[in-house]
Amino acid sequence: MNAPDRIEELLSATKTAFLSGTLVQLKLGGYHGDEPELKAVLVKKITIKGGDKYSFTWRYKTRDTIKNLAEPEALALLRDGLRHAFRSAQLATTDLDMIFERNGEKQRLKRTEVKGREAPSTDHNRAKNRPLTETDKPWLKALGIAGKNGAVRNDAQDKFRQINKMVEIFAPLVAAIKAERPLIVDMGAGKGYLDFALYDYLATVAKQPVRIIGVELRDQLVADGNATARASGFDGLSFQAGSIAQFDASGVDAVIALHACDTATDDAIFKGIGAEASLIAVAPCCHKQIRRQMEAGQPDTQLEPLLRHGIFLERQAEMVTDTLRALLLELNGYKTKVFEFVSDAHTPKNNLIVAEKDGRAGRDRDAVLKQIAEIKTMFGIEQHYLEGLLGQ
Numbered sequence: 001m002n003a004p005d006r007i008e009e010l011l012s013a014t015k016t017a018f019l020s021g022t023l024v025q026l027k028l029g030g031y032h033g034d035e036p037e038l039k040a041v042l043v044k045k046i047t048i049k050g051g052d053k054y055s056f057t058w059r060y061k062t063r064d065t066i067k068n069l070a071e072p073e074a075l076a077l078l079r080d081g082l083r084h085a086f087r088s089a090q091l092a093t094t095d096l097d098m099i100f101e102r103n104g105e106k107q108r109l110k111r112t113e114v115k116g117r118e119a120p121s122t123d124h125n126r127a128k129n130r131p132l133t134e135t136d137k138p139w140l141k142a143l144g145i146a147g148k149n150g151a152v153r154n155d156a157q158d159k160f161r162q163i164n165k166m167v168e169i170f171a172p173l174v175a176a177i178k179a180e181r182p183l184i185v186d187m188g189a190g191k192g193y194l195d196f197a198l199y200d201y202l203a204t205v206a207k208q209p210v211r212i213i214g215v216e217l218r219d220q221l222v223a224d225g226n227a228t229a230r231a232s233g234f235d236g237l238s239f240q241a242g243s244i245a246q247f248d249a250s251g252v253d254a255v256i257a258l259h260a261c262d263t264a265t266d267d268a269i270f271k272g273i274g275a276e277a278s279l280i281a282v283a284p285c286c287h288k289q290i291r292r293q294m295e296a297g298q299p300d301t302q303l304e305p306l307l308r309h310g311i312f313l314e315r316q317a318e319m320v321t322d323t324l325r326a327l328l329l330e331l332n333g334y335k336t337k338v339f340e341f342v343s344d345a346h347t348p349k350n351n352l353i354v355a356e357k358d359g360r361a362g363r364d365r366d367a368v369l370k371q372i373a374e375i376k377t378m379f380g381i382e383q384h385y386l387e388g389l390l391g392q
Contacts, residue, residue, distance in 0.1 A: 006109035017093040030087030066339035139196040163197040187257040187268040189214030249275040259285035266386040291317035297380025
């Protein structure tokens with residue numbers, strides 16, 4: 001008689017908890033796969049515009065990676081991981097705890113009933129708890145988000161949700177900076193959606209003293225931004241004309257760059273590292289520098305099927321570029337996380353790299369340098385632009 005398959009029991013209980021809304025968390029541990037810095041995987045339920053999803057957090061030594069998956073893909077990933085890469089798992093629901101252990105072919109599953117535990121909220125958008133609720137403000141009208149009557153325009157509802165989501169992400173990151181009045185620089189500010197929203201929330205809602213400078217090449221946008229800041233009474237918000245590469249970042253506590261094109265993202269990261277900023281957060285856009293090298297170089301022949309088609313080459317270039325950016329940040333003393341910060345329904349360029357200065361990071365230099373070298377060799381890359389800026 002075959003032994004019970006405890007993995008399938010655990011997955012069945014996870015699926016039941018997911019569907020019934022009683023899932024608290026599933027944690028996979030005891031990793032023994034090919035990624036030496038991977039410590040654990042956390043899984044929870046999340047409700048987004050596309051429906052209910054399994055939200056995976058891959059927890060590495062110095063960074064987290066988050067991805068939301070539909071049920072078939074999520075369960076298949078869990079099943080494969082539990083059979084081959086993880087020796088243990090802990091399932092917590094509102095009704096029970098299940099502890100799974102695997103030693104070779106032997107499997108153990110312990111179940112314990114619990115009472116009084118509540119499931120966490122799965123509402124990803126949290127619309128009713130938006131940071132910015134007052135819409136009759138000069139900057140919202142000037143940026144075309146609110147109409148003359150002070151209500152958010154119908155065609156700007158998505159944009160308003162986006163800026164609230166940005167504030168949700170960046171406000172706690174700024175709050176964690178150990179400075180009396182943090183100086184934040186937004187590289188490539190454009191019209192300043194993030195700058196106005198973040199300053200409004202921090203200065204008027206959270207009552208946190210802060211200075212924000214938006215750096216922008218286009219003179220007219222700089223003039224418009226400064227005029228709107230004055231009209232809004234935002235004394236600590238200003239805009240400066242110029243390029244990212246030319247900006248003097250001395251004394252900056254946080255560097256943010258959303259959709260700075262190609263190597264402009266690296267210029268922003270370089271400025272942040274040079275200033276020893278407590279926070280660097282970038283949402284990369286375009287990855288031409290690495291893609292050109294992958295096209296001209298000699299990648300590992302095993303990658304040929306992945307690079308044969310243009311769309312796959314583009315996606316691989318994005319992944320490789322941003323992976324190297326994260327590793328170079330780690331090399332320079334930052335703890336990094338990479339995750340989706342807005343829905344891909346708004347923009348396909350929705351990955352955010354968040355790096356926080358951490359004295360513990362950057363200690364395993366040899367290991368990180370080896371990873372960087374191996375990735376470059378594998379994909380036929382001579383040098384990442386950021387490496388050149390850093391002289392590494």
